[in-house]
Each structure stands twice: as C-alpha cells, then as structure tokens.
Amino acid sequence: MSGEWNSGYVTDVTYTHGYYQxxxxxxxxxxxxxxxxxxxxxxxxxxxxxxQGVSIALHAAATEVRWAGTDFNPTQALHAxxxxxxxxxxxxxxxQAFAEFCGREELPEFDFIGLHGIWSWISDENRAVIxxxxxxxxxxxxxxxxxxNTQPGWAAAAPLRHLMTEIGANLISPAGGSTARVExxxxxxxxxxxxxxNYLKANPGMKERFEGIKKQNRSYLAHEYFNRDWHPMYVADMARWLGSAKVSFAASAHLPDSVDAINLTPEQQALLKDIPDPILRETVRxxxxxxxxxxxxxxxxxxRLTPLERSETLRQQRFLLIVRRSSVPMSITGALGSASLSEAVYTPILDIMSDYKVRTLGDIEAALQGKVMFNQIVQAxxxxxxxxxxxPSLDxxxxxxxxxxxxxxxxHLMERARSRDEIAYLASPVTGGGIQVGRxxxxxxLALKAGRKTPQEWVAFVIETLSIQGQRIVKDGQTLETEDENRAELLRQAHEFASQQLPILKALEIV
Structure with missing residues (x-):
C-alpha cells in the first residue's frame, strides 16, 4: 500500500546517512x-x-538557529x-508530505530554506508547492x-540512467526490493x-563513469536511479520556476565553483564578462x-554591498584549519583539471593557521602584510x-x-558508534555544523570522555566493545583475525588520533 503516499519515490530502502555542508x-x-x-x-x-536528518540535526545542535523540516518517509523522520x-x-x-508541511500557517517566516538534491526527484506538482x-x-x-542535477553535464549520462531504470522496472523481480533491482x-x-x-562509441567516457557507479553505495543508487520522477534542469528553467517566489540568483554555495582560474580559460572568462544577464551568464558558464x-x-x-562594505565584512570573517597542515594538497581540481596552488600564497597562510586557532581574514592580512595581498588571501x-x-567559525x-x-x-553519536558506523560526523559549535569523524x-x-587517558587505554576500551559483538577490523580489504593483529592496528590508529586528530577536535570544541 506504500503507493498511496510515496509518490513514486523509493521507500523500501532508507537514504544514506550523509552530511551536506x-x-x-x-x-x-x-x-x-x-x-x-x-x-x-x-x-x-x-x-x-x-x-535521515543528519544535516538538520547537526545544524540544530551546533547553533542557536531554530530549525523546522520534513521528510515524508516516516522511518527517516523518526531517525531525525x-x-x-x-x-x-x-x-x-x-x-508530512510537502503539501501538508508547506501549508502549515503556524510556521514562522524563515531566514534560510534549504533543499539538497530533492528538487530533481519530485513531481512538478510538488515543485509548485515548494x-x-x-x-x-x-x-x-x-x-x-x-x-x-543540471544540464548539459547530464546530457551524455541521462540515457544510461534511463537504461538502468527500465531494466530495474521490467527485467528484475521486485521481490528482492530496490537493492536487488540495483544489482x-x-x-x-x-x-x-x-x-x-554505438551509444558507447559516441560517448566513450560512459564506460569509466559506469565503472564508478558500480562502486557506489547501493542505497544511494536506488534513490538516484529508481525514483519515478527525475528531471535534470537548466539554470534558466530553475529561474523560471522560482520567478513567482521573488528570489534572484546570487552565488554558488560550492565556493570552488566561483573561482574562475580553476574552471574557465581566459577566453571563457572574457566571454562571460560581456554577458550582462546573470542567468544567461550562468547558463553559458x-x-x-x-x-x-x-x-x-x-x-x-x-x-549589493559596496566594495568597501564587502572588504570590511570579509575582514571580520573567522576561520580555522580543520585538517593536519601536512595533509593539505598543494593542488586542486576544477573543471579545467588539476591546478597547482601557489606556494608563495598558500604556504604562509597555512603556516599561520597550523596552530588550529581561530583567526579573522583581517588577522591573516596583518600577519602577512607586504607578502600576500588581501584578495589573494580571500581566494586562498x-x-x-x-x-x-x-x-568558517562562529563568534x-x-x-x-x-x-x-x-x-x-x-x-549520543559516540555511544551509537559502539555498534554502528552509519554516521561519520560529529557536531562542532565552532563551525556551526558537522565535522567528519570516523567510527x-x-x-x-568516547573512551577519553570516560576517563581513559592513554592510547593503550583507548584501545582496551575499543577491543572490549568489538569483542562483545564478535567484530574484527578490516584493513586493506582483509579481516584481521587474531586479537594481537586487531590490537596492533587499533594502537596504530590510537596514536595517530592522539597526535593528529585530537588537537583539531579540541580546537573545534568537539572533545
């Protein structure tokens, strides 16, 4: 009877426990x-x-923002x-379904409304409601x-998705559920x-793409490929949809997308500057x-901020390093491929931030005066x-x-990690969001919070937890069978945690 409420959306397997910054x-x-x-x-x-509510729960816990939201899958709503x-x-x-939730008059006016991905997998009726x-x-x-999902990037791969959907609907028995349909x-x-x-001859890159698809989480693929509604949309179509909501496009939330140097050739940058209409400019981009x-x-x-307002506001923004200094690669991949980061710009910035203290962009600018320009600091x-x-850090x-x-x-999440590895994130009140932390x-x-002070004591705590459940560590695809092997691997990880991750988690006020 699930068809009465699922509107063609996959519901027999729950969605992954991802966090979306x-x-x-x-x-x-x-x-x-x-x-x-x-x-x-x-x-x-x-x-x-x-x-699953991981993002909304982490954001609600790590800030004073009051959150509301809905997901019509009751199992996922209960989890959230x-x-x-x-x-x-x-x-x-x-x-509640979108129509029911969005019709609630008692909801406040919101300063922020977010939808991650869901727009591509719902009906036009639900889009109108939103x-x-x-x-x-x-x-x-x-x-x-x-x-x-948008075009033109999906143009070559859309037929592949259609093929998988048709095979799943017509050739694979529904008895095994969506996961079996994926396989x-x-x-x-x-x-x-x-x-x-000939499709592959005309689109040779699809072979590599399909090999990547085969490696992905099966629950994710079920939701990505077997929902009834799926419609990748041009940004111009999105602008037409949102016109009656009185909103205008402002920026990409994915900050590297806005960096022209790694995404656009000089000729493309010059072309875009000559396009006055913002939506046409985004379309061409x-x-x-x-x-x-x-x-x-x-x-x-x-x-719009004046140049002075923008620069002064940016100088007040607070940041901290959240990974080991030595682990930061000196290259980045954009639409143009891999590009090296300037040692003259990035090395002094990373050196300053390597103590994991919160600093404003103004602080960094003052420390590097005469060495790195402010606009270079901002982009870096x-x-x-x-x-x-x-x-970025809150005040x-x-x-x-x-x-x-x-x-x-x-x-709660650490206690849960004693028996599960679904949620690999913890909440940081410093960033107001989630930070990736493995099981x-x-x-x-958790052992540290329980009073265990040394790596050896942490390992004893974890070994006890795993032994109760008959669990062993898998390393490089191989299960470590003996207790000595498991203990040695855990001790290696515990020392790595103490020297490399713990200082960062303390700076983030997670431990």
Missing amino acids: ELNPHRARLALIQAGYAAPDIMNACELGFG QGLARASGADADLSD VDFVRRKLKVGGILYISY GALDFVDKILSTNP DYCMNQQFRRDLWVKGAR VLILMGMGAVA QSAISKSKKKADRLNL FPQLFA
Missing part, C-alpha cells in the same frame, strides 16, 4: 558576502526533504527526531539554497556495454564547465574551504550558547 547557513552567508551581497542573520531555518531529541535542540521535524512555500515563508532578505540493473548494463554499442550538479543560493530582495581561504581544509558568544547541545548530540576516532573520543 552547503546546508550550513553560516557557510551560505559567507558565499553571499564573497559574491558581494548582504547576508541576513539566521534565526529560523528550514530543510525540505531532510533524508531521535537525533534532535538527543541534543535537546529546538527542532520541528515531521514526516515554490509557493518559498514565496510565502522565505523572509525578505532570506536565503534559498537549492541543489539539483540486477548493474549486471545487465555491464552485459550491454560489453557488446560495444555551465556549458563551459559541462556542469552536472548545481548548488545555488537565491535571495529574496538581494542587496575560500579554495581551502572548498577542499575541506579550512572552515565566541554563539559557540558558548551551543556547546552543551553539541556535546549531548556528540555523546574508531569516535570511540577513542
């Missing part, structure tokens, strides 16, 4: 400021289609509610974040491509980059953010207000 309003504010727009203070926020309850966050999370909701409930000056479709597509069809996934920020009533820090090496007052909530959620580092942190 673009849904962090603090990062959205920074992207707007960088693009030259005023950014609102975020008091009330909403996420539509929150999946449990995470919010563990932190004590003020979050209104439901399993647009009307944005029109009525996004506050003037508020931010809409919306990500979606059956992958196997049959493999057979088809092995015959070297998508063709230059062959964009297949957009992460857009739209604003209701965008206000934004690229480092896009690489996951640097994160100390906001950090203090959210610390207890974040601690409660993190303790064993979570367990080492």
Whole structure:
C-alpha cells in the first residue's frame, strides 16, 4: 500500500546517512558576502526533504538557529527526531508530505530554506508547492539554497540512467526490493556495454563513469536511479520556476565553483564578462564547465554591498584549519583539471593557521602584510574551504550558547558508534555544523570522555566493545583475525588520533 503516499519515490530502502555542508547557513552567508551581497542573520531555518536528518540535526545542535523540516518517509523522520531529541535542540521535524508541511500557517517566516538534491526527484506538482512555500515563508532578505542535477553535464549520462531504470522496472523481480533491482540493473548494463554499442562509441567516457557507479553505495543508487520522477534542469528553467517566489540568483554555495582560474580559460572568462544577464551568464558558464550538479543560493530582495562594505565584512570573517597542515594538497581540481596552488600564497597562510586557532581574514592580512595581498588571501581561504581544509567559525558568544547541545548530540553519536558506523560526523559549535569523524576516532573520543587517558587505554576500551559483538577490523580489504593483529592496528590508529586528530577536535570544541 506504500503507493498511496510515496509518490513514486523509493521507500523500501532508507537514504544514506550523509552530511551536506552547503546546508550550513553560516557557510551560505559567507558565499553571499564573497559574491558581494548582504547576508541576513539566521534565526529560523528550514530543510525540505531532510533524508535521515543528519544535516538538520547537526545544524540544530551546533547553533542557536531554530530549525523546522520534513521528510515524508516516516522511518527517516523518526531517525531525525531521535537525533534532535538527543541534543535537546529546538527542532520541528515531521514526516508530512510537502503539501501538508508547506501549508502549515503556524510556521514562522524563515531566514534560510534549504533543499539538497530533492528538487530533481519530485513531481512538478510538488515543485509548485515548494515554490509557493518559498514565496510565502522565505523572509525578505532570506536565503534559498537549492541543489539539483543540471544540464548539459547530464546530457551524455541521462540515457544510461534511463537504461538502468527500465531494466530495474521490467527485467528484475521486485521481490528482492530496490537493492536487488540495483544489482540486477548493474549486471545487465555491464552485459550491454560489453557488446560495444554505438551509444558507447559516441560517448566513450560512459564506460569509466559506469565503472564508478558500480562502486557506489547501493542505497544511494536506488534513490538516484529508481525514483519515478527525475528531471535534470537548466539554470534558466530553475529561474523560471522560482520567478513567482521573488528570489534572484546570487552565488554558488560550492565556493570552488566561483573561482574562475580553476574552471574557465581566459577566453571563457572574457566571454562571460560581456554577458550582462546573470542567468544567461550562468547558463553559458555551465556549458563551459559541462556542469552536472548545481548548488545555488537565491535571495529574496538581494542587496549589493559596496566594495568597501564587502572588504570590511570579509575582514571580520573567522576561520580555522580543520585538517593536519601536512595533509593539505598543494593542488586542486576544477573543471579545467588539476591546478597547482601557489606556494608563495598558500604556504604562509597555512603556516599561520597550523596552530588550529581561530583567526579573522583581517588577522591573516596583518600577519602577512607586504607578502600576500588581501584578495589573494580571500581566494586562498575560500579554495581551502572548498577542499575541506579550512572552515568558517562562529563568534565566541554563539559557540558558548551551543556547546552543551553539541556535546549531548556528540555523546549520543559516540555511544551509537559502539555498534554502528552509519554516521561519520560529529557536531562542532565552532563551525556551526558537522565535522567528519570516523567510527574508531569516535570511540577513542568516547573512551577519553570516560576517563581513559592513554592510547593503550583507548584501545582496551575499543577491543572490549568489538569483542562483545564478535567484530574484527578490516584493513586493506582483509579481516584481521587474531586479537594481537586487531590490537596492533587499533594502537596504530590510537596514536595517530592522539597526535593528529585530537588537537583539531579540541580546537573545534568537539572533545
């Protein structure tokens, strides 16, 4: 009877437990400021289609923002509610369909509304509901974040997706559920491509792409390939959809997309500068980059900052390094391929930030006066953010207000890691969002909270946890069978955690 409520969406397997940093309003504010727009203070926020609720729960725990949201899969909504309850966050999370949730008049006006990916997999009827909701409930000056599959990047791969969907619907027995349909479709597509069809001759890159698809999580693939509705959309079509909501395109939430040097040739940059219409400019940019996934920020009533306002606001923005200094690669990949980072710019910035202390861009500028220009510092820090090496920080007052909530959620997630490895993130009140932390580092942190002080004591704690469940460590694809092998590998990881990850987690106020 699931067809009465699922609207053609896959519901027999739950979605993955991912975290999406673009849904962090603090990062959205920074992207707007960088693009030259005023950014609102975020008091009330909403996420539509929150999946397992990992992002919304982490954001609700790590900030004072009041969140509301819905995901019509009751199993996923229950999971999200449990995470919010563990932190004590003020979050209104439901399993209502979009039409029901968006029709609730008691909901406040929101400073931020976010949808990650869901737009591409819903019907036009639901899209209309969402647009009307944005029109009525996004506050003037508020931010809409919306990500979606787009053209022309999907043009070559869309037939491959269609083929998998048709095979799954018509050739594979539904008895095994969506996961079995994924496996059956992958196997049959493999057979088809092995015959070297003309489609593959015309699109030789699809073979490599399909090999990548086969390595992906099966639950993710079920949701990506077997929903009834799927429609990659040009940015111009998105602008037409959102026209009645009174929002205008402002910037990409994915900061590396805005860095022309790694995405566009000089000729392409010159061409884009001569296009006055912002949506046409974005359309042409998508063709230059062959964009297949957009992460857009739209604003209701965008206000341009003067150059002075922008530079002064940027100088006040706070950042910290969230990875080991030695692990930061000195290259980045954009639409043009791999590009080296300037040692003269990035090395002194990373050296300054390597103590994991929070600094403003103004602080960094003062420390590097005469060596690195401010615009170079801004671009470098934004690229480092896009690489996951640097994160923006909230002010100390906001950090203090959210610390207890974040601690409660993190303790819940660490306790959960004793038996599961689904959620590889913890909440940082410093960044206002999630930080990737794997299962064993979570367990080492839990042991530390329990009073175990040395790596050897952490290992004893983890060994005890694994032994109760009959679990062993898998290293390089091989299961470590003996206790000595498991203990040695855990001790190696524990020493690595103590020397490399623990100082960062302390700076992020996670432990």
